[in-house]
Structures are given as structure tokens and as C-alpha cells.
Amino acid sequence: MLTPHESATIGGVLQEAAAAFAGRPLLVAPPNPARAYDPEGRTITYAQAADAVQKLMALYRQAGYGQGHRIALLLENRLEHMLHKLAMNALGICCVPVNPDYRPRELAYLIDHAHVDLAVVLQSRQADWQAGAREATWQPPAVLLEQFGAALPSAPTPATHWTPEADTPASILYTSGTTGRPKGCVLSHRYELAAGAYYATRGGLVDFRPEGERIYNPLPLFHVNASILSFYAALLTGSCQVQTDRFQPSRWWQEIRETQATVVHYLGVIVQMLCVQPPSPADRQHGVRFGMGAGVEPQLHAAFEERFGFPLLELWGMTENVRILVDCHPPRQLGTRAFGRCTPGIEVRIADDAGADVPDGTPGEMLIRHSAATPRKDFFSGYLGDEAATEAAWRGGWFHTGDVVTRDATGMLHFVERRKNIIRRSGENIAAAEVEAWLLTHPDVELAAVIAVPDDIREEEVLACIVLKPRAREAQGQEALLRSLFAHCEAGLAYFKTPGWVWFSEQIPTTGTQKIQKHSIFGAGVDPRSLPGMHDLRAWKKRQKAQG
Structure with a gap:
């Protein structure tokens, strides 16, 4: 070698x-x-x-x-x-x-x-x-x-x-x-x-x-x-x-x-x-x-x-x-x-939201570095044109991965979930915020919240919870509205980012400062895919062939 x-x-x-x-x-x-x-x-x-x-x-x-x-x-x-x-x-x-x-x-x-x-x-x-x-x-x-x-x-x-x-x-x-x-x-x-x-x-x-x-x-x-x-x-x-x-x-x-x-x-x-x-x-x-x-x-x-x-x-x-x-x-x-387990060249901490270490067996965010002397050695050089995001990811001298893990008594690390607002579909990382931002450019959409739901084949699928503008709620049939929303997403997003499930709601829960509470949309223990009125669009999602 x-x-x-x-x-x-x-x-x-x-x-x-x-x-x-x-x-x-x-x-x-x-x-x-x-x-x-x-x-x-x-x-x-x-x-x-x-x-x-x-x-x-x-x-x-x-x-x-x-x-x-x-x-x-x-x-x-x-x-x-x-x-x-x-x-x-x-x-x-x-x-x-x-x-x-x-x-x-x-x-x-x-x-x-x-x-x-x-x-x-x-x-x-x-x-x-x-x-x-x-x-x-x-x-x-x-x-x-x-x-x-x-x-x-x-x-x-x-x-x-x-x-x-x-x-x-x-x-x-x-x-x-x-x-x-x-x-x-x-x-x-x-x-x-x-x-x-x-x-x-x-x-x-x-x-x-x-x-x-x-x-x-x-x-x-x-x-x-x-x-x-x-x-x-x-x-x-x-x-x-x-x-x-x-x-x-x-x-x-x-x-x-x-x-x-x-x-x-x-x-x-x-x-x-x-x-x-x-x-x-x-x-x-x-x-x-x-x-x-x-x-x-x-x-x-x-x-x-x-x-x-x-x-x-x-x-x-x-x-x-x-x-x-x-x-x-x-x-x-x-x-x-x-x-x-961590090895020379990758040190690991597991921390709570305040940055304090958590005990073994307790979920927390995985923080990593090369070593105390050279924390960033062999890591990426930074986010292009975004020094603020680079430094935020490295706050406290550790890179914040956004992944929630646990560590057992033997030092073995176990993946729990992604802390970041990311959907993982067939190996592709999809930013919910990007899909939400594009949905909001549709003339009939007043509010959108995008979450991950389990998928039997692709690990996770994209679910869009949508509040329609008042004039759009009765202006057209549901099939035509779904087709319009899907075509809009298909035109602006890679096919895998397009919602595979769509849910229309009168409102989406928010905090007093108007931050969307995604965990409250369906409640604990509920599989949204099984709810009446959930629209399954997965069969519409198809990879486009090369043109020409």
C-alpha cells in the first residue's frame, strides 16, 4: 500500500x-x-x-x-x-x-x-x-x-x-x-x-x-x-x-x-x-x-x-x-x-443541546474532531462562500455532525436519528427546508411543512403538509390541485425531492413566535401514511431520462 x-x-x-x-x-x-x-x-x-x-x-x-x-x-x-x-x-x-x-x-x-x-x-x-x-x-x-x-x-x-x-x-x-x-x-x-x-x-x-x-x-x-x-x-x-x-x-x-x-x-x-x-x-x-x-x-x-x-x-x-x-x-x-468506535484520528463526544457530555446510553449529538492539537486536520476545508456556517459547525472546537447517537459501555457508537431537518431517501439527503421553500412559490400554497415518513423500500419518503390559500380551497378539484402541485415540484426539484405523500390541512401547529411545530402535526405514535385523506403520489415520482 x-x-x-x-x-x-x-x-x-x-x-x-x-x-x-x-x-x-x-x-x-x-x-x-x-x-x-x-x-x-x-x-x-x-x-x-x-x-x-x-x-x-x-x-x-x-x-x-x-x-x-x-x-x-x-x-x-x-x-x-x-x-x-x-x-x-x-x-x-x-x-x-x-x-x-x-x-x-x-x-x-x-x-x-x-x-x-x-x-x-x-x-x-x-x-x-x-x-x-x-x-x-x-x-x-x-x-x-x-x-x-x-x-x-x-x-x-x-x-x-x-x-x-x-x-x-x-x-x-x-x-x-x-x-x-x-x-x-x-x-x-x-x-x-x-x-x-x-x-x-x-x-x-x-x-x-x-x-x-x-x-x-x-x-x-x-x-x-x-x-x-x-x-x-x-x-x-x-x-x-x-x-x-x-x-x-x-x-x-x-x-x-x-x-x-x-x-x-x-x-x-x-x-x-x-x-x-x-x-x-x-x-x-x-x-x-x-x-x-x-x-x-x-x-x-x-x-x-x-x-x-x-x-x-x-x-x-x-x-x-x-x-x-x-x-x-x-x-x-x-x-x-x-x-x-472512535479511533486515532477521529475523537468523539456525545453532547446535549447545551454542549455538555451525556452519560453512556443517553442519546446526544455526535461531535467529532481529529485531535485537540489539530481539530480540523483532514476535514473539509469549509463551506464555499459561507465562513459563518463553517464556524458555526465548528463551534467549541468540535464539528457538530447533526446526528444523534448513543455510546454503550464498550465504547460502541449506535446511530439513533438525524438531528438536522434532513430526509434520507434511497441514499439521497433531502433538505426539508428546500422543499418547503419551493412549495411556497406555488400560487395556491399558503404554508408548507415537510417531514420524513418511513418507506418500506427507500428508508424514508417526503411528506408535505400543506395549508392552501382560501381562494384555492374550493377553486379546483383535489385531483387537479395535486397534479398542479406535483408538476410544480417536478419542475423545480430533482425527482427524489418531490413529495411522495401530500396532506392538506386547515392549519399547521406553530409556536408563539410562529415557528412550525412539526412534531405536533400528527401526534406521537401516529403513522401519517394510514390517515384518511392522505394522498400517495409515490407512483408519480420517476427519474427523468437524459434529453437529446
Whole structure:
């Protein structure tokens, strides 16, 4: 395994890895005849990756891009995403991945907030990018991936420096903010390399062998899990990342077998969907040694491991710090939402609302830091353009995660719930405040409160409680009103953020200062989904296909 030093950069580590592991595979796309790209699959070795990166670097540099520039990538889960990211980072360029499910207003926000200097876009996503760009104030040039070598626009302000350092921004990843609009997490070269190194050295059942592992990751490359956590663990250990386009239950095991995967990454929804597949004699016909993920339902944990023959190692991480905590040392605590103990490099406190430590067994917010001497070491660099939010998250010298946990007598940490106003649906974090703000722009909505409700497949679903303006209550039928509200949300929010349940109410409980009391809307112990008058719109929610 390569061990990056404190001043290491991504470009330098790639060169070391290419020299050490030249003929080994680094990136693999599994075969899929139904896919528009690489239908027969594709393998890129370390040496081939380094060569491709050098050629891309030459093109970027010739066009004037370098230190200080930001480039958006709308490339879905194609292997080219990682090649372009590596080339950009080696020149000091910051990568801004784009969620392909963004609606135009969300994309416009990213363009303006990140102030990107260029976008590299799939031809099949060109219409999506143009729709977002039309709503943006800032107007960066864009180039199609398919025309990249021949049509790369020149940088608006040519760079004069191409030698990044460890603290140079490598990525800006957008997370759901509790106050409405997403925050841009700035991640440095040091952060990304430290995340991969930390993953690969957890020990116990997380055992990266000298010959390398084959990590099957169905998660999107605009998330920290696939583009940083697993990829840099692979790069540093001579391993391979198997990057499928997206999770498909019908193809999961076939792709794992065909690519000879030895490690898999999962979410709770993936485990649920695999467990409902009919049992097969081939359930254990694979080479998977362990799974890494979060959110498995406690009642499915042991049953999954017994059926499929490998451990699901529950972890904790977040974009602000993805040096993970993980329950990987026997005896493990299956079925308890345990996710490991603090280790050197991640100190943990559990505190009440006043910031005081709580006793073991008592729920409280998890606060983390690297150490007393260097609390922010290897964490994110900050929220882009929002120093106040960064400092608020770090108040008292500890990063406030917003997650409520407990610690047992053995030091094991157990997840309880999210303290922040966040809904977790199929691995996506959805800010209730963002959905509420958009609902309030509908001409018939007077007040909106958005909460999470359980979902049998997707962990949680979005429920919108809506008070209509007086003139709207009788002006149209309920079906037409629901269609109007759904179309409004669909136009302004990524499909997964659109409410799957809608409840019309005469009023929503508030405090004396007019703060909405969400916990009082339905009362304790009530499952809102079962109430008369609840509207189930989940079947209306569909991922939009690429235009063009």
C-alpha cells in the first residue's frame, strides 16, 4: 500500500501508483448490453489511466486551465469522470460534479454558487445543461465530452500556476443544507487522500490484500462515497474500482460475478431490494469478502449475511469528513445500528443541546474532531462562500455532525436519528427546508411543512403538509390541485425531492413566535401514511431520462 505523506497531492500519488501497479486494473465498467456506453464493458489499467490523464492534462493546460479554476463535470457514472477529475486535480483545477437529476433551477444555483469556469457535459445531457445555464446569472462555456479534444474553449482568465499543494481544493461537493439551499463542501487533496488511506487501514474485516481488491460501487460519482472514499482506497492499495452506471437489483449479482468483485458498497435500500429477490442456489456463488455501507435495517442484517455469505460492515461518514468509523472488529453488534468506535484520528463526544457530555446510553449529538492539537486536520476545508456556517459547525472546537447517537459501555457508537431537518431517501439527503421553500412559490400554497415518513423500500419518503390559500380551497378539484402541485415540484426539484405523500390541512401547529411545530402535526405514535385523506403520489415520482 502507498502511504501518502502530509504534503502529497493527487497527481503525485497517481504517478506513484502507476509506477507500482502499472498492469493492474484501476477502473472497470461491467458489461451491460442495454447501456448506451461500453456495452461490452471496459477496463482501464493503472498505466493506461496515467497515460490518459497526461493527455487530458496537456489539453486543459493548453487551453489555459490550471490552479484556481473550477470545472463542472456532468458525466454521470462514466469512467471518464474519474480520468478528467484526476487530470484536473493534477493541474490544481477543482472538480465540481453535477447531479444529473438536478432540475434547471438547481443546476443554475450550482453554476452561480460554484462560479464554474467550464463544464464538460455528455452529449445526451446537453439539453439539461443548457436548460440550467439559461436560468443562471453566470454563463460559463461548456464542451461536450464527445468533442473534448477538438473543441475545448479557452479559459476565461488563463492560469499561471499548475502545481497544487496538499491544501489545494480538489472537489466541491454539494450537500443538502438545513436552511434550504445546498452547501458546497470544499475538499482538499489532503482530505481525499486521507479518506482513502483511512478506509484501507481500518483492519479487522476491512482487509485489503497485497494483490488488491475489486471494489464494486453502484453509487453515483457526484457523491463522496464513490468518487473519493472507495476510489482513493483503491488507488492507494493497487485495487480496482468497478463502477456501474447505477444500482439495478436484476443486474447486481451478475455484474459482481462477471467483474470478480471482492468488496461491495451498499445502502440500506440496496440490502432491502436484494433480500426480496427469490432465493437462488447462486446466492453464494460470488467472491465478495465484505460489504461497506450504511443504513441496513437491523432485522435484515444477520439474515442477509447468513443468506449471501459475507459481512455487511456498517459505517458512519459524511461529506465534511469521510474518514469513516466502521464496525469491523469482531465481535460485531449485528441488528443494533452500531457503526464502530472512535479511533486515532477521529475523537468523539456525545453532547446535549447545551454542549455538555451525556452519560453512556443517553442519546446526544455526535461531535467529532481529529485531535485537540489539530481539530480540523483532514476535514473539509469549509463551506464555499459561507465562513459563518463553517464556524458555526465548528463551534467549541468540535464539528457538530447533526446526528444523534448513543455510546454503550464498550465504547460502541449506535446511530439513533438525524438531528438536522434532513430526509434520507434511497441514499439521497433531502433538505426539508428546500422543499418547503419551493412549495411556497406555488400560487395556491399558503404554508408548507415537510417531514420524513418511513418507506418500506427507500428508508424514508417526503411528506408535505400543506395549508392552501382560501381562494384555492374550493377553486379546483383535489385531483387537479395535486397534479398542479406535483408538476410544480417536478419542475423545480430533482425527482427524489418531490413529495411522495401530500396532506392538506386547515392549519399547521406553530409556536408563539410562529415557528412550525412539526412534531405536533400528527401526534406521537401516529403513522401519517394510514390517515384518511392522505394522498400517495409515490407512483408519480420517476427519474427523468437524459434529453437529446
